[in-house]
Amino acid sequence: MNLFMFSLTEKALDWLDLFLPNSLTTWDQVTVACLCKFIPLEKMTGLRSKIENFEEEPNESLYDEWARFENPKDECPIIV
Structure with missing residues (x-):
């Protein structure tokens, strides 16, 4: 912290x-x-929604699914 x-x-x-x-x-x-200062609430809400409502696409490999899941997760530092 220091x-x-x-x-x-x-x-x-x-x-x-x-x-x-x-x-x-x-x-x-x-x-x-x-987060309250530098990330707009709308962006955080949208990213949280993408993470919480994530679903596998038809015929999607585990690798592609994981990469698609990681993208919004990486953009959303925490889920409040």
Whole structure:
């Protein structure tokens, strides 16, 4: 957590500076705060829906199915 700020640049670093010292004490708090700020709710809702309603396509190989499932999952950092 102490080194997190060094991984940020520009807008993200400015955003982090708005918080009081020690107000974000867990990774869950940082994740939720960051997602609320930088990922629109509509995008998060759409990605969550794709993941939750995922279905196998007819004649789809396991490899192709897994790749298709991983794509929205990779774009959605957490499911709130």
